[in-house]
Amino acid sequence: MTPRLDFTSEAFFRDPPKAIAALRAQGPLVATRFPLVGDVWITTTHDATAQVLKDNATFTLRKEDGDVAGLRWWMPKLVTTIANNMLTMDEPDHTRLRGIVDEAFRRRAIVAMEPRIRAIADDLAAELFVGGAPADLVERYARILPLSVICELLGLPMADRARFIAWANAMSSLTNIVSVVRLMFALRKMRRYLQGQLQLAREQGGEGLIAELVQVEREGGQITPDEMVAMVFLLLAAGSETTTHLISGSVYELLKNPGLRDWLEEDWSRASLAVEEFLRFVSPVQFSKPRYVRRDVELDGVRLKKGDRVMVMLAAANMDPAVHDQPERLDLERKPNRHMSFGTGIHFCLGHQLARIEAASALQALFTRWPRLGLAVDASQIHWRRRPGIRMIAKLPVVADAGVKSQPRAEEQLLAS
DSSP, rough: OOOOOOSSSHHHHOOOOHHHHHTTOOSSSSEETTTTTTTEEESSHHHHHHHHHOOTTTEEOOTTEOOOOOOEESSOOHHHHHOOOOOGOTTTHHHHHHHHHHHHHHTTTTTGGHHHHHHHHHHHHTTTTOOOOOEEEEIIIIHHHHHHHHHHTTTTOGGGHHHHHHHHHHHHHHOOOHHHHHHHHHHHHHHHHHHHHHHHHHHOOSSHHHHHHOOOHHHHHHOOHHHHHHHHHHHHHHHHHHHHHHHHHHHHHHHHHHHHHHHHHOOOGGHHHHHHHHHHHOBBBOBOEEEOOOOOETTTTTETTTTTTOOOOHHHHHTTTTTSTTTTSTTOSSSSSOTTOOGGGGGGOOHHEEEEEEEHHHHHHHHHHHTOEESSSOOOOOOOOOOTTBBOOOOOOEEEEEHHHHOHHHHHHHHHO
């Protein structure tokens, strides 16, 4: 029987360990129906997740005719074009495109960006309450920081940040067919903008990853113009969206757990260790993209047929008691921490290093600048967006001094807006 679990419900996002434990009790793979995707098998264990992600011959992102597993017949061609990136490609195309972006990344030393990332975080933390209190930490801080960093990394004008935020908000609201239609308008504008930026880099050069990609293209990198646009779109979207929700989710957990916050503030050299646990526990990316089963196969005792679709549940792998002791507990000192938040295999997250630096910098800058930061509302009033596959807090109202209550009306307006 297909379990009636709503992967976009408030109950699911508020307490993932409980929902995941109930799901895992039904087996290492569970047949269900996933929003926008349809009928699919999902993995509930670390081992099953790892096997699917590593076996690229059996579990592929595309059909034999090249169709992407997660796309539906009714989706516009624009979505197909944007989705035609290395994240949805099997070999050998994945290696071809990954090699191009890897070369561009090698020319931009990510670790060397850490001082600049810390400076951006410090500036944003200082401006958090410029518009008054309470402030929505998602919009005023967690979203702006990774967008600012990825725009600077790509070489996009900071003056255009407002339009990036608008596009990011459109993508965050992707919950059903109606929102997909609304997203089309934003995607068209975004594609035209990125095409223009790429052409500008081809004509004038410049600083940033876009210019580096154009240089690799010029030196003989095998990539089509549409693939180049999709590549930059992927870097811009993936380089900001998931980190936004890692930062906001981590802050939320620290504001709920004063003891953990005190432990972290005693020694900020612990931040990297803490970020690994936040990656595991918050799990902003809950699921991978769907994959096709290319041959009849048995996975953890479950028979899958050729043509079936399977999605790995990264959040479930991160909560597997066979790998993590007391997985339902947030333990900032957890060692080892074999989380799967960046995936594994050939599709291991390209931006893992950048995300880690941004999260650690964001936490340190925020709590150093506002040592008495607190929630402006009770934790029970915090809600999550109904976005399948991504765990994202909708709004996180905070005040500078947890000992001083802000006006109730201001809090209510912020949550309702």
